[in-house]
Amino acid sequence: MRARVYRTLKNEFLCQLDESGEEIVATPLGKLLKSGIVVGDYVTLKVGVSGAYEIHAIEPRVNEISRVLPRVAKKKVTAANCDILIITVSATNPDYKRGIIDRFLLRAIEWQIHPVVIFNKMDLFNAEMFDLSFEQQRLAPLGVSCFEVSAVDPTYEPRFMQAGFEDLKNYITGKTAIFLGQSGVGKSEMISALSGGDIKLRSNEIGKGGKGAHTTTWSEIVNCGDFCFIDSPGIRSFSLDDFDPGSLMSFFPDIFDIASQCKFRDCLHHPNSTGCAFSKLEDSLENEMVLSRLESYCRFYEESSANPHWDKKKY
Ligand SMILES: Nc1nc2c(ncn2[C@@H]2O[C@H](COP(=O)(O)OP(=O)(O)OP(=O)(O)O)[C@@H](O)[C@H]2O)c(=O)[nH]1
Ligand SMILES: [Mg+2]
Ligand SMILES: [Zn+2]
Structure with missing residues (x-):
């Protein structure tokens, strides 16, 4: 039977059965444990001789969410199979x-x-x-796509954009x-509004120890009824330390073509x-947008160049 991993425990996984929606704990067969099952994985389960659920296979992942472990300079996959990355900003x-949007767009491209x-x-x-x-x-x-909303007033009708709550x-x-x-932009408020105000955050009782109640120290999928969200330590990081400045332009597909027309090598x-090439753009609204994206590129280039001691090739 098929299930999805909602939370990783020590050597066990909290899974939700596809068919019944029931939550169960399953243990992977030895060799699978080493291959690293993460939250979001879809797995195939069988009931073993002792009556316990066993994980027999992991389905290929659509995408992977990873975070940098600075001390060992490595990337670690923390979650899989996410459908949508919601960048939230506030009017005030x-x-x-806008730089924050551009920053998280890099992660969207990286994680696909x-x-x-x-x-x-x-x-x-x-x-x-x-x-x-x-x-x-x-x-x-x-x-x-953009949405114009107020998390504290779901009846707010969009005035400037097509799409609302x-x-x-x-x-x-x-x-x-x-x-x-x-x-402070209202992520929690929005999750609560979208779920009709009754999301139940999973308590830490299964993990035992009870520490870290307020910070995200483990990865999990929180089921909000109509949708789910992935909560994982480190994924909200603003740092771009792990990006290689030399390949940063490939994360800006909208201005990449102009950049490749630039006659200067290593410009x-x-x-x-x-x-x-960018200095030759005519004054127009469209090019103003291009330049606003270039501004983020230049800022991120500088930022990701500032850490020469990191061996970025390792990522
Ligand atoms: N007026 C108004 N206030 C809002 C809106 N959305 C959130 N707030 C308020 O803004 C404050 C911060 O909202 P949170 O949902 O806690 O923000 P967050 O993004 O989860 O912040 P962190 O958990 O610190 O990352 C709260 O006092 C909310 O009530 C909104 O649409 N309009
Ligand atoms: Mg919050
Ligand atoms: Zn140039």
Whole structure:
């Protein structure tokens, strides 16, 4: 029978049976344990002679979520099979920063998970804060859908965008999501609103010890009824230390073509550098969007170059 791994315990896995939805604990056959089963994995179970559930096989993964373990300079897969990466930003408190969206878009590409952006706290928005349609349009070449919502008022109707709370709810129904965003933008509030206000966070009783109740120290899938989300330590990290600056442009598919037309080898594409392909762009709204993406690229390039002691090839 088929099941999905919801949480990893010591040498056992909390799984949900596909057919009945029942939660059970299963033990992998010896050689499978070494291959590293992670939350989100779909597995094949059999009932062993003792009547206990055994994991006999892991299905191939659609994608993998990984985090950097700085001390050993390695990447560790912490979860698998996520359908959607939800980047949450707020109109205010904290102020909107487009760089944060661009930053998490790198992870979406790295992990091969489809990203969307939630503009939250729109009940507090006024047009002087920023140009919402510009922010939405600059993401269009990347195929990123945007939603205009207020987590504290699910009846809020979108005023500037096509899609609002109901659209978001429909969009994530049946899916497994990761919520990324700065502290305070309303991720928890939004998860609660989307789940109709009654999500039950799994308690730590199975893990024993009871420590780390407030920080995410283990990976798990939280079932919110109509959708699930993956909670995993380290995945919300803003650091770009693990990116190789030399291949960073391949994470910017929307400006990659312009960059490859640049006649300078190893050009940093700094704004205003004479002769650079980007400096030749005409003044237009579209190119303003391109330059806003280039600005993030240049910032991230600098940031990911700042750690020369890391042997990035290891990743
Ligand atoms: N006015 C308004 N307040 C909101 C909205 N969404 C969240 N808040 C408030 O903003 C504060 C932070 O929301 P949280 O949901 O805790 O933020 P978070 O993203 O989970 O933050 P961390 O858990 O620290 O990462 C809370 O006081 C919420 O009630 C919104 O749409 N409108
Ligand atoms: Mg929270
Ligand atoms: Zn250039």
